[in-house]
Amino acid sequence: MRALQFSEYGTPGVLRVVEVAAPHAGPGRVRVAVRASGLSTGETSIRAGKLRGVVPVAFPWRTGFDAAGVVDEVGEGVTGTRVGDEVFGMAAPGERGANADHAVLAAWAPKPPAWSWREAGGAAGAVETATRVLDRLAVGAGHTLLVQGAAGGVGTVVVQLAAARGAAVVGTASPRNHGFLRTLGARPTAYGPGLVDRVRALVPDGPDAVLDCAGGALPDLVTLAGDPARVVTLVPDPAAVALGVHLSHGAPADATGTAVGSGADPLAVYGLATAVALAGQGRLRVPVAAAFPLEEAAAAHELSEGRHARGRIVFTH
Structure with a gap:
């Protein structure tokens, strides 16, 4: 089968499709x-080596954390899922390898009929990450959440899951994405210089929690939150350590099932079931910014690194 991998850290050019x-x-x-x-x-x-001190990597590294497809093998002890079922889910963090013609899933849920294959293929990772950070920030009814980079692959899902919990959401994005964020349930504002004043105009008392999906503004985000403990980032940034901001990631598990790696958070795989329920109610979409064949992986990574994609980037198989 075909699989996407890299054998050294570097630019998108290190990616290879191999048999x-x-x-x-x-x-x-x-x-x-x-x-x-x-x-x-x-x-x-x-791939770029920015997490080499956080996530253990053994070369060659197979890429891909989430996927959607048709079940063609069921392991011992699995109940409620049969060959032929359409599912979406995620690989074990230490194994990954979902960017391939076949993938082994460690957590999965039925593919919602309302989602296309492209939406389902990019759903599980965004849903797990969004659920994990919302849990860490204890976001719930009556809270206000600020999302830096709300129009991206994770941000779009965070907005919807936070709204489903009863929270109000303010999201930063470029002006061209403001109307889009409103359709997801967020009040939009621009990122960049003047962010503190713009957010305070919308939320005079400040947000209860802040999620950074884009990077580049941690000092302002901490100022708005009033406490670095109320800020979580998904972007590797040396400023996070200096400011006391937590970098959230799901790390591989050891033989006991305990997550390992610097600052690892427990995976929130229960969020997949929540996503299925919300999708069935028409309350959760998975916007797809672009789809690429595996052979164009370098272009897909370049688009992702530009951080201007509206929604998830996926590979079609």
Whole structure:
């Protein structure tokens, strides 16, 4: 089968599509014939070596954390899922490898009928990340959440999941994306110089929590939150350590199932079931910015690194 991998840190040019043996579903897992798979900004950071002190990497590194497809193998002990079922889900963090013709999923849920394969292929990683950070920030009813980079692949899902929890959301984005953010349930504002004043005009008492999906404004975000403990970032940034801001990521698990890696947060895979329920109610979309074949992986990574894509970037299979 075809799989996407890299054998050294570097630019998008280090990515290669290679022929490898297909994996098989072990106990408690399923294998899918992949229809679409996702590309996260975290994956580009791993490839570039920006997370080398945080996420352990053994070369060659197979890419891809989330995928959607048709189940073609069911591992021992799996119940409620059969060969032929359409699902979306994620690989084990230490294994990854979802950007391939076949992928083994460690967590999955039924593909919502309302979602296309492209939407489902990019859903699980964004949903898990969004749920994980909302839990860490304890976002709930009556709270106000500020999302820096709200129009991106994770930001768009965070906005909707936070709104489903009863929170108000303010999201930063370029002006061309402001109307789009309103359709998701966020009050938009521009990023860049003057951010503190613009947000305070919308939220005079300041946000209860802040999520940074884009980087470049951590000092202002901490000022708005009033406490670095109320800020979480998804972007590797030396300023985070100096400011006391937590970098959230899901790290591989050791033999006991405990997450390892610097600052790892527990994976929030229960969010997949929540996503299915919300999708069935028409309350959760997974905007797709662009879709690429595996052979154009370098272009996909370049688009992701530009941080101007509106929604998820996915690979079609």
